[in-house]
Amino acid sequence: MYVSVAILAILDTIFGAIASKIKGRFDFKVFISGFFGNALLTMMLVYLGIKLNLDIHIAAVVVFVSRMFNNLSIIRRYYIDKLYINKNETGKK
Numbered sequence: 313m314y315v316s317v318a319i320l321a322i323l324d325t326i327f328g329a330i331a332s333k334i335k336g337r338f339d340f341k342v343f344i345s346g347f348f349g350n351a352l353l354t355m356m357l358v359y360l361g362i363k364l365n366l367d368i369h370i371a372a373v374v375v376f377v378s379r380m381f382n383n384l385s386i387i388r389r390y391y392i393d394k395l396y397i398n399k400n401e402t403g404k405k
Contacts, residue, residue, distance in 0.1 A: 313358055313362075313369060314355050314358050314359075317354045317355070317357075317358050317369050317372055317373060317376075318351045318354055318355055320354070320372070320373060320376040320377065320380075321350035321351045321353075321354040321372070321376055322347060322350070322351055323376075323380060324350060324376040324379050324380050324383070325343065325346045325347045325350050325351075326347075327379075327380050327383035327384060327387070328343075328346065328379065328383050329343045329346075330383065330387055331383040331386040331387055334386060334387060334390045335386070350376075354369075354372050354376075357369060357371075357372050358372070
């Protein structure tokens with residue numbers, strides 16, 4: 313269970329980095345701290361949930377998946393806009 317939730321945290325960080333790069337706000341220090349910080353925090357939440365016999369990891373999964381969908385929508389819009397602009401420019405020539 314630790315690894316699966318940590319993978320979600322890492323994927324969230326990677327998609328967030330791509331979205332930040334698209335927005336022009338990427339900072340490597342923020343990326344690295346988020347990469348390790350999210351993974352460690354998530355594993356600690358899972359550990360705490362196991363000790364308390366609570367499914368705290370479900371909250372982490374919901375948060376990370378919602379953030380991943382948000383970042384994927386930013387990435388998708390960027391490439392759709394880029395494709396649409398390229399098609400318009402080639403049609404004008």
